[in-house]
Every structure is written in C-alpha cells, then in structure tokens.
Amino acid sequence: MTGKPRVWISRPTFPDVVARLEPHFVVAAEPEETVFTAAGLAAKLAACDAAIVGLKERIGAQEIAAAARLRIIANLAVGFDNLDLPALTAAGILASNTADVLNESVADYAWALLLGSARRMGAAERWLRAGHWHGTGFKAWLGLDTRGRTLGILGMGRIGQAIARRAAGFGMQVVYHNRSALPRTIEDECAARYVDKPALLAQSDFLVLALPLSDESRHAIGAAELARMKPTAVLVNIARGGIVDDAALAAALAGGRLAAAALDVFEGEPDVHPALRELDNVILSPHIASATWDTRRAMTAMAVDNVLALFGHGPHAGRPPSLLNPEALATRPAPWIPQDKGIEHP
Ligand code: GLV
Numbered sequence: 001m002t003g004k005p006r007v008w009i010s011r012p013t014f015p016d017v018v019a020r021l022e023p024h025f026v027v028a029a030e031p032e033e034t035v036f037t038a039a040g041l042a043a044k045l046a047a048c049d050a051a052i053v054g055l056k057e058r059i060g061a062q063e064i065a066a067a068a069r070l071r072i073i074a075n076l077a078v079g080f081d082n083l084d085l086p087a088l089t090a091a092g093i094l095a096s097n098t099a100d101v102l103n104e105s106v107a108d109y110a111w112a113l114l115l116g117s118a119r120r121m122g123a124a125e126r127w128l129r130a131g132h133w134h135g136t137g138f139k140a141w142l143g144l145d146t147r148g149r150t151l152g153i154l155g156m157g158r159i160g161q162a163i164a165r166r167a168a169g170f171g172m173q174v175v176y177h178n179r180s181a182l183p184r185t186i187e188d189e190c191a192a193r194y195v196d197k198p199a200l201l202a203q204s205d206f207l208v209l210a211l212p213l214s215d216e217s218r219h220a221i222g223a224a225e226l227a228r229m230k231p232t233a234v235l236v237n238i239a240r241g242g243i244v245d246d247a248a249l250a251a252a253l254a255g256g257r258l259a260a261a262a263l264d265v266f267e268g269e270p271d272v273h274p275a276l277r278e279l280d281n282v283i284l285s286p287h288i289a290s291a292t293w294d295t296r297r298a299m300t301a302m303a304v305d306n307v308l309a310l311f312g313h314g315p316h317a318g319r320p321p322s323l324l325n326p327e328a329l330a331t332r333p334a335p336w337i338p339q340d341k342g343i344e345h346p
Contacts, residue, residue, distance in 0.1 A: 005049035005069075005335070007307055010036070010057050011076070013300045018052075020304050024313050025050070038062055045070055049335070050307040052076060052300075055287075060084035064091050071335050072310050072320070074303035078102055078159075078290075079240055081213040085325050092332030095324045096306035100158055101298040102290040107162035109289040110208050110238045113262035114151075116283050117234050118206070119143040120260070123280040144205075144234065144259065147171040152204025154220065155211025155239060156182055156192070163208055164190035175203055178211075201228040206236065213240035223248040226258060234260045238289045241266040250275035253282055264289045311335055 007021055009029035021027050028048070036044065036057065045051055045059070046066040052074045053059065059073060061084060072094040075083060080097050088095050116122060120143045127133070151167045153160045156178040164174045174192040181187070181194040195203065207229065211217050221235070222245035229235070235258060237244050246267045252258040254275065262283035266272050269287060276282055290299065305321055308314030318334070 005071075005311060006047065007050045007052065008044050008048035010034070010044070010051065010053040013052070013076070014297050017297055017300045018304055020301075020314065021307065024308065024311060042066055045073075050074065050310070052303045052307065053082075055079065055082050058082045059088070061087040061091075064088065064093060067091070067093070071332070072096065072307055074306045076299055076303055079212055080324055081240060083324075089325045089328045089331065092328050094310060094320065094326070094328045096303070096320055096322045097324055098299040098302045099322045101302055102295050103158045103162045105292045105295040106159050106238055106289040107166060109264065110159075110163045110210070110236055111166055113236045113238065113264065113283055113285065114206050114208065114234065115146070117236070117260040117262040117281075118146060120281075122283040126280070144232070146206070149173075149205035150175060150203050152176065152200045152207040153192070154178075154197070154200060154207065154209050155217075156190075157210065157212075159238075160208075160210035161186065161190050161192075163210060164192045167191070172206075175200055197225075198228060201225055202230070204233055205230065206234045208236040209239040209243055211239055211243065213242050218242050219245045221245065221249070223251070226252040229258060231257055232259050234258075234262070236262045238264045241269050246273040246276060250279060250282075253279050 004024065004026050007025045007027045009018060011030055011033055018027060018029060041057060041063045042065065045063055049069045050072045051070060054076045059082065064070060064087065070093050073083060073088065074096045076098060078097050078099050080095060083095050085095060120141055124141050147170065149172055151172045151174045153164055153174065153176040156176040160176060167174045168191055174190065175195045176192045177195055177197045177200040220243050226248055249261060250273055253261055260281040264285040265287050272284060276284060302322060305314055305316050309316035309318060309320040312318055
C-alpha cells in the first residue's frame with residue numbers, strides 16, 4: 001500500500017489531541033456517539049489501518065474478519081473486556097489500553113461514591129428536590145462515618161492501590177484481596193494488609209471493587225458473597241458490570257442485608273437492573289469514574305501515542321507504550337520502516 005495509512009476514531013474525542021495524527025495519517029473521527037452494529041463495526045474496521053475505539057465497541061473474530069489492513073486497536077479505556085484478545089492476536093492485530101493515566105481520577109471517584117453512599121447524598125438530594133424539606137430533623141438522614149472503619153478492596157492493581165493510599169486521610173484501616181499478595185513495599189506504602197476473600201467480605205465496612213472483568217471474576221460478588229458481608233456494609237463498584245450479580249445485590253439492599261451501594265458500572269449497561277432503580281440506598285452513576293477533562297484528554301493522548309508509535313512516529317516511535325498483546329507482532333511484524341528509506345508506509 002502507498003500513501004498515508006488511515007485511522008478511524010469511533011467516538012468524539014479531543015480534536016487538538018488527535019491532531020497529532022494528521023501529519024502521518026488520514027484521520028476519520030465519528031462526529032457523534034454512535035452505537036454500531038457488528039456489521040457496521042466490521043465495515044469501519046475493514047477500511048482502516050488503525051482504530052481508536054471505546055468500550056461500547058465489542059470487537060472479536062466477526063468484526064475483524066474483513067479487516068485485512070488493520071494493525072492496531074487502541075482502546076480508550078484501561079479495561080479491555082470489549083476486545084477478544086486471542087482473536088486479535090491470531091489475526092496479527094495489536095491492542096493497547098490506557099493503563100495508569102486514569103488511576104487517580106478513578107480512585108477519587110471511588111471515594112466520591114463511597115462517601116456519597118455513606119452519607120446518603122443521592123437520596124437526600126432527591127428528597128430535597130422533591131420539596132420535602134420543611135425543617136431540619138436532628139435525627140434525619142443519619143449516615144455512616146468512615147473514621148476507624150475498615151476499607152476492603154477487591155482487586156489491588158494500580159487503581160486499587162490509589163484508592164488504598166487515600167484511606168489514611170479518612171482514618172481507615174485497609175484490607176485487600178487480590179490474585180496474589182503484593183510486595184511488602186507496596187503493602188506498606190498503601191498501609192494495606194492481604195486477607196483471603198472470605199475474610200475480606202466479613203471484615204469490610206466499605207468494600208470497593210477494582211478488579212478487571214474476566215471469566216474468573218464474573219459474579220465475584222453474588223448472593224453467597226453478599227450474605228457473608230456485614231449488614232451495615234457499603235459496596236462500591238467502579239470496576240465493571242458483571243462482577244456484581246446486580247439482581248442479587250438489589251435483593252440484598254431491599255432486604256436490609258446490606259446498608260448501601262454505589263455503582264458506576266452495571267451488567268448490560270447502559271441498561272440498569274429495574275430493581276436497582278427502585279431503591280433509595282444505592283447511588284447509580286453512568287460509568288464516569290475516569291471522566292475528568294484532564295484524564296479523558298490523557299487517555300486520548302495515550303491512544304494516539306500507541307498508534308503513532310506502531311507506525312514509527314511520535315515520542316514512543318517503535319515502542320507503543322501500552323500494548324496488551326505484543327505477541328501479535330510475531331504474526332505480523334510492525335508496519336514502520338526505517339525513516340532513511342524515505343517511504344512513509346509499506
Ligand atoms: C473504564 O471503565 C476503563 O476501563 O477505562
């Protein structure tokens with residue numbers, strides 16, 4: 001192929017950030033948020049050399065079947081359960097994510113949800129807006145303190161660690177469970193102690209989920225796990241829908257078997273389980289934990305860097321910074337060629 005390679009961007013991002021692609025690529029960015037059918041997605045992917053996509057683009061063997069030119073899918077998210085990595089690797093298509101740049105914003109939001117549900121902010125605001133506030137009740141809207149309580153974290157990657165580091169400011173002790181215990185230096189820095197999952201469920205006054213969705217983690221919190229938690233506990237999910245069994249959670253909240261929950265992610269989102277919508281002791285949030293100006297710009301920049309680098313340009317030329325399946329390079333080598341040959345693209 002001669003001429004500039006093509007980049008397709010599935011959703012509106014930040015024009016000044018993606019402008020860095022323009023000297024090297026023909027860029028086609030969707031002007032508005034669009035829900036693509038599998039066939040629509042397949043057609044878009046067949047017509048580009050690189051794609052920058054979001055979580056709502058679910059990409060597997062069917063969507064890449066005709067994507068002969070496609071070399072990289074840069075996911076605008078740290079999670080990548082929307083991508084069938086084995087299928088991409090088999091086709092020699094690289095995938096990248098936005099690791100690390102969103103850790104602090106997501107950790108902040110986990111705390112916003114935790115505190116918001118501890119202090120019943122959603123329900124109190126709905127009550128005020130509905131015109132019920134005619135005088136302040138001394139015992140009205142009593143919530144939970146964090147001080148002296150135990151924060152449990154399930155999934156202690158970089159986001160879990162950022163959540164843990166904030167706990168000292170709230171006077172909380174931290175326990176965590178992870179596939180494996182972290183090195184002692186990280187545990188010390190986070191002031192967090194490894195426990196097994198039953199102990200995590202039993203000890204947590206606030207349990208925050210920060211693990212990726214996988215076959216192993218699907219319904220990691222279901223009826224049995226909820227039954228092991230304290231009835232006074234609060235559950236926060238900033239990880240992925242599907243990690244919590246939403247129907248079981250709604251039943252536990254309705255039955256007083258759990259005090260409250262705050263959810264940024266849902267099974268089958270943007271649909272939300274109807275039983276959750278009925279409850280006042282759950283905060284429902286539309287998957288926005290990383291949604292700050294700075295972080296969404298940084299995520300876009302990282303996707304751009306991954307694409308640029310694969311084609312031999314930009315600050316990471318030749319070394320895409322966050323590849324998920326570098327082994328795909330063994331199936332098809334990288335498309336860049338030495339600059340001194342004077343050819344832009346093979
Ligand atoms: C958001 O959910 C992400 O994975 O970045």
